[in-house]
Amino acid sequence: MKDIAVWGFAWVPPFAQGLVRDLRVRWALEEAGLPYESKWIAADERTSEAYRSKHPFGVVPVIESDGETMIESGAIIHAIAEQHEVLMPPDRRNETLAWMFAALNTVEPPLWNLFVMDQLQSDQAWTELRRPGAVDEVRARLAALSAWLEDRDYLLGRFTAADILMATVLRFLRHTNLVAEFLPLDNYLKRCEARPAFRAALRNQEAGYLRNAPVAA
C-alpha cells in the first residue's frame, strides 16, 4: 500500500475525541510503519453527494490508497494486516479474524449502546429506566472477555489486529468505571493503550481536531 489517505471527522466534541473509528485505522498503520496523510470531512458534509460517493453510509473511516477506496474499520485493518505480520501472523489468520468480528459484532453492540445513551441521550425520559438493563448487558460481555484474558496478554496471546478493535471498543466505556471492575480487562486495556503506535495514532487524530476546532463564539 502506498499514497495512503485516511478520512476522519474534522472535529467532534470532547466526549467523542479519541473514540472516532478512524483512530483504529491510524493505529494499524502506525503498528505497520506505513506513512499516511489525514483528510477531514466536516460533520455537515458527511451526507453530501461527494462524500457519499466514497462512503454509502456517510460515516468514517474511509481509506484511499493506490486509487482504491475502502470502507469499514474492520475491513481496512484486515487489508493492512494481511501484509504485515505484526498485525496478523500468517498461520493464525482465522483466529485473528474471529476475534476481530467478536470485538465488533459481539462485544461492541452493548458497549456502544451505553456510550450513546450516556453521552447523547441522557436528556431523554427513557434512559433512566433503560440504563440498569443496559449496564447488565455490558457486564455480561466484559465478564466473559475478562475470563478469556486472565492468562493472556492479548487476545491471541501476542498482539494482533484484533486487539486494535477490542481496545478501541472498550474505550467506549471510558466515562464509566465498568472496565476497572475486571482486573484482567483493565490491565489489558492499559497494555494496549501504552503501545507507542496507539499513542502516535491518538496524537495524529488530536492534531486534526486542534487544527479544525470551531472558533469560540
Add this chain to the structure above:
Amino acid sequence: MKDIAVWGFAWVPPFAQGLVRDLRVRWALEEAGLPYESKWIAADERTSEAYRSKHPFGVVPVIESDGETMIESGAIIHAIAEQHEVLMPPDRRNETLAWMFAALNTVEPPLWNLFVMDQLQSDQAWTELRRPGAVDEVRARLAALSAWLEDRDYLLGRFTAADILMATVLRFLRHTNLVAEFLPLDNYLKRCEARPAFRAALRNQEAGYLRNAPVAA
C-alpha cells in the same frame, strides 16, 4: 474443509426461529456445496464450562472442522468464502470483506436493537418512549443501503458472502414493514431469500427445532 459440524441452539421460541446466526453459516455451506452435521446446544447449557471451552461468550454459531474450532458468523463465513468463489471472487476480496463488516458493524446494530426491543423488552416502560428514535435510526441505514442497491442485484453486483450477512441482518425486521418501505431493498431481500441454498439452510435449522421442541405442558 471436511467433517464439518455447525452448532446452533437446540430450540428457540417462534419469534426467533429463522433468525439465529447459525443460519448464516448453514447458508454459506449450502452455497459452497459442503456437507455438514448439525449439533445443538440447549439454551440452559450455553454458559456451561464445556460449551464455554468452545465459545468464550456462550453464543452460537460455532463451527468444528478438521479438529479446529471457530467462532463468529462473519469469520466462519469468510473462512469458507476464501475457498469458494461462489462466495467471494478472489479479485474482490477487500470489497467483499468491507460489505461483510458493513452488514455486521454498521447496519446490524440499530436493526438488532429494534428487534430486541420489540420482541423481548416490549413489556418494559421505557420502550414506548424509545421506539420512535430507534425506528429513525433504522430508517437512516435502510435508506442509504437502498440507494446503494438501486442499480445492483447484490451488494457487489453479483452474489457474495456479504449478501448472506446483509440479508440475515435485514430479516431482524421481519416483524415490521420497514424493509417494504424501500422497494430496492425489499426486492433485494426477496432475491436473497429465493436462493435454493438459503431455503435449504432454513429447512435444516427448522428440522432441529422440530426435533428438539419442548413437550407441550
